[in-house]
Amino acid sequence: MVLRRALRHGWRCSLVVFALVLLPSPAAAHPFGAPQQIEVAGDGERGVRVRWLVGGTDDLTVLGVALGVLGEDRVMLDGAVVYEPADGDALAKAPDFTRYLTERITVTQHGRPCPGTVTIPGDLASDGADVRFACPEPVGTVTVTSRMLTDLHEAYRTLARGPDGQKAVYDAAHESADWSITPGAATDAGARPVSTQAVAVSSADSARQLAVVGGVLLVAVVAGTVWLRRRGKA
Amino acid sequence: MDVWGAADLGDRLVEAVRSPGFVPVALVLAFLAGAAHGLAPGHGKSLAAAYLVGTRGRMRDAAWLGFAVAAMHTVSVLAIAVAWTFFSLSDLVSLERLTTGLQLAAGLTVVAVGLWLLRRHLRRRRHDHHHHHHDHDHATRPGLLLLGVSGGLTPSPAAFLVLVTGIFAGRAGFALVLVVCFGLGLAAVLFTVGLMALTGRSLVVRAAGSRRLLHAATRVGPVLAACGITLVGVGISAAAVAGLPGT
Numbered sequence: 001m002v003l004r005r006a007l008r009h010g011w012r013c014s015l016v017v018f019a020l021v022l023l024p025s026p027a028a029a030h031p032f033g034a035p036q037q038i039e040v041a042g043d044g045e046r047g048v049r050v051r052w053l054v055g056g057t058d059d060l061t062v063l064g065v066a067l068g069v070l071g072e073d074r075v076m077l078d079g080a081v082v083y084e085p086a087d088g089d090a091l092a093k094a095p096d097f098t099r100y101l102t103e104r105i106t107v108t109q110h111g112r113p114c115p116g117t118v119t120i121p122g123d124l125a126s127d128g129a130d131v132r133f134a135c136p137e138p139v140g141t142v143t144v145t146s147r148m149l150t151d152l153h154e155a156y157r158t159l160a161r162g163p164d165g166q167k168a169v170y171d172a173a174h175e176s177a178d179w180s181i182t183p184g185a186a187t188d189a190g191a192r193p194v195s196t197q198a199v200a201v202s203s204a205d206s207a208r209q210l211a212v213v214g215g216v217l218l219v220a221v222v223a224g225t226v227w228l229r230r231r232g233k234a
Numbered sequence: 235m236d237v238w239g240a241a242d243l244g245d246r247l248v249e250a251v252r253s254p255g256f257v258p259v260a261l262v263l264a265f266l267a268g269a270a271h272g273l274a275p276g277h278g279k280s281l282a283a284a285y286l287v288g289t290r291g292r293m294r295d296a297a298w299l300g301f302a303v304a305a306m307h308t309v310s311v312l313a314i315a316v317a318w319t320f321f322s323l324s325d326l327v328s329l330e331r332l333t334t335g336l337q338l339a340a341g342l343t344v345v346a347v348g349l350w351l352l353r354r355h356l357r358r359r360r361h362d363h364h365h366h367h368h369d370h371d372h373a374t375r376p377g378l379l380l381l382g383v384s385g386g387l388t389p390s391p392a393a394f395l396v397l398v399t400g401i402f403a404g405r406a407g408f409a410l411v412l413v414v415c416f417g418l419g420l421a422a423v424l425f426t427v428g429l430m431a432l433t434g435r436s437l438v439v440r441a442a443g444s445r446r447l448l449h450a451a452t453r454v455g456p457v458l459a460a461c462g463i464t465l466v467g468v469g470i471s472a473a474a475v476a477g478l479p480g481t
């Protein structure tokens with residue numbers, strides 16, 4: 001009796017292990033890759049250049065379908081799309097895409113808009129698209145708004161880099177941030193409600209945080225190992 | 235197909251990096267996301283089970299394995315996130331290529347561990363034949379740690395996104411703590427699978443009854459485990475080679 005019960009129990013255990021090993025992969029939903037990015041830079045005395053880089057290339061196909069540049073048949077029954085190099089070329093040539101870029105990425109200087117024009121320097125998927133903004137006055141601090149792809153899905157996020165290691169994260173709840181384009185320019189905080197504004201942070205601060213937390217972790221692990229060894233010997 | 239809700243948990247975790255407050259909730263979320271990620275195929279669950287059974291491992295060995303996976307995963311995510319953020323890693327190599335390369339390295343490590351186990355076992359058997367002493371194959375730290383390292387070498391997309399978002403949003407320290415919790419969740423799954431495999435083995439051993447059957451099982455078991463580990467390693471490496479995008 002005991003033997004049979006033990007066998008049945010063992011069988012159940014191995015079934016669970018088997019199930020764990022063979023279940024379908026959720027990782028397929030999020031392949032490894034860089035997220036969507038923008039780079040903010042000065043462009044002459046009165047200009048600002050914002051370069052947009054797509055995250056996963058399939059996002060270009062999704063955007064192409066949403067803008068009507070690509071056919072609806074590119075979306076498979078389960079909602080997945082497969083990027084083809086021709087998709088990037090089609091988008092790069094489409095006026096709707098250019099309009100989308102200048103509508104979703106905007107730059108203002110003290111509340112006054114800077115008009116933008118789009119250039120696509122090379123392959124859209126790997127080199128991205130440039131939007132060049134001409135501002136009314138010499139550029140010090142500007143407000144850059146990016147709402148790229150958040151109309152397709154609000155989970156889209158944009159990691160943004162600026163001059164001198166400034167960084168910010170844009171998402172559906174944080175659509176704009178102030179950037180110091182020329183060194184020493186004062187940030188005019190309070191121009192917008194803080195809740196909808198991303199804050200450009202410095203790289204040095206991030207590096208310091210990583211070093212502190214990483215150091216504490218390392219010390220904890222080393223101390224734990226030493227303690228275990230001592231206990232093992234005693 | 236997202237049985238364990240790993241993708242959804244990952245999204246909510248990235249969300250949590252930015253939102254102030256609810257720190258304990260975020261930590262639990264990170265742990266759960268890691269566990270859900272660990273429940274996906276791969277990550278050496280079958281390897282952990284085979285290794286622990288084949289080398290007559292103990293509970294402590296299962297814990298070591300889990301720890302090695304968590305530590306390696308944290309180091310891997312941190313290194314890639316820092317290199318990508320501060321040292322323009324993407325100019326050198328695309329992240330897709332890098333992770334496929336890491337997968338290949340992980341696969342080859344597993345093959346090496348499998349072959350080493352096999353060789354060690356065969357040698358010992360020949361040795362036993364002459365001297366008739368029964369020093370069975372016990373789990374060894376280097377093999378365990380290597381398997382753990384190979385399990386944590388390829389970073390999970392969600393953990394990477396959490397850390398880079400944290401760095402860009404000025405909450406790098408908090409994001410790193412979340413990545414550690416994510417690794418602990420991953421480790422907990424491997425530890426549990428290891429324990430289940432060990433329980434299963436001891437039940438089989440107890441139920442086997444006849445000494446001859448048990449003797450046969452202890453002879454064949456380690457060889458099967460070593461061959462299995464080698465084959466899985468070959469499979470991982472082959473998948474990585476097939477997935478390497480052409481230049």
